[in-house]
Structures are given as C-alpha cells and as structure tokens.
Amino acid sequence: MRAVIYNGSLAFDPRHADPRVADGECLIGVHLTGICATDLHILDGYMNFRGVLGHEMVGTVLTGLSRWKGRRVVVEINCVCRQCDMCHSGLSNHCRKRTVMGISGRDGCFADFVAVPEANLHAVPDALSDEEAVFVEPLAAAYQVVAQCPVDPRMNVTVVGAGRLGNLVAQVLAEKGCKLTVIGRNAAKLLLCEKRGIQTIHVDEVVARADRDLVVDCTGSPGGLELAMRLVRPRGTIVLKSTYAKRAPPNLAPAVVNEVHILGSRCGPFEEAINALARGAVEVRSMISRVFPLEQALAAFDAVRRPETVKVLLRVK
C-alpha cells in the first residue's frame, strides 16, 4: 500500500507492507486525513516515533464484525489494554500499556489502510461530509478543555493561539457564552475567528492585566505558557494543550506566586465532537487551507509550516 512514514526522516513509500490485523481489530480503508501539530513535533523527535504517521482520519471499515463492515467511521487514537489500573479506574485514555495511532507504538493513517481496535470506532452520521468528519479527533481534543474546566457565561476566557486547535477550542468556548477573546499573530487566522463572532487581539497589542479566569494555551510553543501566566488572574486556570519536543523555558514562579491551576489536556470525547459538527455548532470547512493527494505528503508538510496555513488535509481515496 501507499504510506507516509517517518524513520528519522519523512518519506512517501509507494510500496509499504499492508497492516497486520490483530484479534479484535479491523482494517479501515482511509478516505481523508488531517495533518496536526503533533505530526510536526514527531519530525522534531517527539515520542521517538517511527512508522506510518497520522492520527486524524475518516474511512470505511473493510474487515471485522458485520455490524461495522462497510460503515464510514472516525477512530479514537488511544489503543488500550482494559486491564491496567488506569483502564480499571475509568481513565483508559491514560492506559499504562497504550499504543497511540501514528504517535506511539502503532502505525497511523497516512496510508491506504490502517488496522485499529473495533472498540475505537465511531460511526459518522450521513449528514457529515468527509471534510467535516476528519476534524472529529482534534475537535474532541478541544471539547476536553470544557470537560476538565467547566466554563460559565460570567467567565473571562482567552485562547492563546489562533491556529487549527486554537480555532476549534475558541468555537467550543464560544458556545458556552463566556467572555471570550482569541490572541494570535496571523491576520488571516484571526479573521477566521472574527467571522465566527469571536473577538480577537493581535499578540503585539495584548495588555496583560492578569484578569482572565481561564487561559487555554494552543500555541504549541513554550512562549504560549509564558503569555498565559501574564494573562491569568490569581487562582485562575491555564489549560495546556501544547506539547513540544524541545525543552520549555518558562519559569513557573509566577504560577506559584499567583496560585494558578495549570491543567494538562489531551484527547477528548468523540461523541460530543460528532454531535457538534452534526448540529452545526462548530464550523470547520473554512479552516481547510489546502488538500493534497497522499503522494504529495512532503509538499503538504511544507504547506503546514507556513504561517498563513490553517488546516492541511491529505486525500487518500
């Protein structure tokens, strides 16, 4: 099969071995995939991953139980043991023995086929196009913010970063009716938020008054946390969505002095994301900057790095 692999360098492999399908797994024929900041971080050494890249996808079930065969699906990325203390305590996304599609110990979906546990499948309603469904995984990660930190209309909330994830997190927060601003650098990305009725501020014009109840760092860089610590009020909350391969420089003393809550945040609830897209609460089509065929993955990765790019998709089928 065709596949985009990382083995110390990024490559398109036109004749990669087909996936082996383990017990309890099924084979998915991939339609469309999305490139995420985590994919870029893997190229910088994050998680020491080697293999087929990719974890955002929509596809069709080709083999497996009859109730799934032929259905269009999106796929949770954490593949878990169901036996460790984390799985038993209801935190299976934190399974001690997990593999993570295209991120840790398991091939991803930038390929014609990918093998995944049947337990990870979610059916895609007919109302959703592939171009919408491919956003379910990152939108679920955005919903994780409000799952971890309840948001109400009185709250003064700021999202730092107006890119792919920042836009999705902002749309999720906007639905909660809080006082919301998004801080970003690129005018086109800020405009996308403005078009959804979300107030924006250019990062050069920010006056940090330490008055935000909640700040969500979606920058993907250590500078995001530093700005967040200047924005958040004493005893306020910072949700960290950013991971990066390199060491982070911030001195956390301001967070200690101001008794800030810093919450790490990763994967989220797929069903909420599917429902939000189905009822039109979150709009994603305007975020698609470019769609490349799988063969042009290297050009697609170059495009993702451009500051004006929001979302780049790889079309497989």
Next chain:
Amino acid sequence: MRAVIYNGSLAFDPRHADPRVADGECLIGVHLTGICATDLHILDGYMNFRGVLGHEMVGTVLTGLSRWKGRRVVVEINCVCRQCDMCHSGLSNHCRKRTVMGISGRDGCFADFVAVPEANLHAVPDALSDEEAVFVEPLAAAYQVVAQCPVDPRMNVTVVGAGRLGNLVAQVLAEKGCKLTVIGRNAAKLLLCEKRGIQTIHVDEVVARADRDLVVDCTGSPGGLELAMRLVRPRGTIVLKSTYAKRAPPNLAPAVVNEVHILGSRCGPFEEAINALARGAVEVRSMISRVFPLEQALAAFDAVRRPETVKVLLRVK
C-alpha cells in the same frame, strides 16, 4: 536600630533608620526570626527586592491599638489594599497592590523593629514558645497545600524535598492519614521525617511509577518538578511550592500528555498553623539546626546553605 539588609549584597547594618509607622500600623519589637529559602532566592535576584530582609518572626507589639499593645504576636506577610478586585473577591493574599514583608516593597523583620498593619497580627498562645511560634508562617504555607487540594486516607501522596518546608508539609499531610512518602537527599533530614513516623526514600532509590495521586514539590529547584512529573499518576495533582529566581528547564509535555493538574501554592492560614502547634500535631523544635544572634546574620546565611542544615533562626532580643 540593627538590621540585615539586601541592597545588591547582604549586609548587617548596626545603625539602620527605625521604621516609619503608617496609619493602621503598629511597631513590633522583634524577638526571633527564621531564615527561609525565599530569603536565599532574594539574594539571587528574586522579586528584585531591596531593603530589610525577613518575613518569619515572633515579637511583641510596642505601639498601636490598646488591645494589641504588649501582646506577643506573629504577623501575616501580605499587606493589602482591601479595595482591588482581588481583595473584594476574598483573595486578599493576591491583592493587586500588596506589599510583602521582606519580599516586595516593604521592609522585613531581620531587625530590632518592624512596622506592620494591625490587620496582619495574630496573637500567640502562652503555650507556644518563641522557638515554636517563629514557625507559624512557613507552617501556614504548608497548610495551604491541604486547603487547595483536599487529601483523604486513600490517597498515595509524596513530598519531594525533606528540608524546612518539605518536613512541615509532610507533617501536615501525615495528620490526614494518607499513604505518605518523603523523598530527599540528606540522610539527617530524612531521619527527622522518619522520627515522626513518616516513610522516606532517598532520591537515588526512587522508582518512578507514575502512581502518586498527589506530589508536593518542596525542593526549591526546577528538578523537583521534573521528578514530580515522573511520580504523579495520569490526572493526578502536583502542588508547586518552589519559587526560584532562575529560569526553570522542565519540558511540561509529560504533564500535558498525562493531563496532570499543577497547582501553584503560596501563603496559608495562620490560625490553622497556630492551632496545630498548640495541640502538638506538628513538631518543629527538632528542625532547629542553629540559632545565631542578629549580628551574625552573614554567618547564619552561610549555615543555611549547608546541605545538612534544616532551620536557622536569628535571635534579635
């Protein structure tokens, strides 16, 4: 008066100007003071403080309202405006305009006299010696941990750092009946914890299994947070008591991936600390390594830096 000052370098000044006493303040005759890690950090540039050092003290009220005059007191260190948004919302320790005794914008207590707001005074019960009362301020900071993060007996809790603050935090946690371990480097300091019935582990023998519900970083160094991130379970809590002048190196990616709560923690409830000492729930006399007269403050600061030192006191009167 005599005073220990920091003006870019540490000095003992035998003829420092007496404090000016503002409206609502009273003058305290200082008996006994404690040197804290924060005092050392100030010498490294923390908070850019200049003036009389010191914020842990017990003394006698010399001037002020009659109900306080002549009483033995300990003193809250945050001097607040009672008018800003933080004061109005019940978070006056985070007052926007606060000065902090010996730390920020206000002279401290390593001196014969110190002027403080009457609102900051707490009476010391006769049952407490000066040597115990001087621990009220750091013990209150230790109680802040359980004020911010409720602890119950099922919880697996680790304190990183067996020094002054680590010992106090461990004693506060031990009283909650949780499964507690203290990690430290110095054998004598670990023994002090063992004598209170607290299990200890030398830092070289730690096997980090990411299974602690709560980890409290009392190391005063960036390495404490790195170890805490390896000890804490997914979705567990790290309480950060460490501030330092230098930039901190940790990469927070593990805290994002494991969705850890990081809670900054600073000053705490004085009355709980006074009560705990009065009823003997916390023992502090064994922590006193040396007592120096005020004139020998420079030697005292040298003593604090030795690895085997726990608490160093400065006797003023």
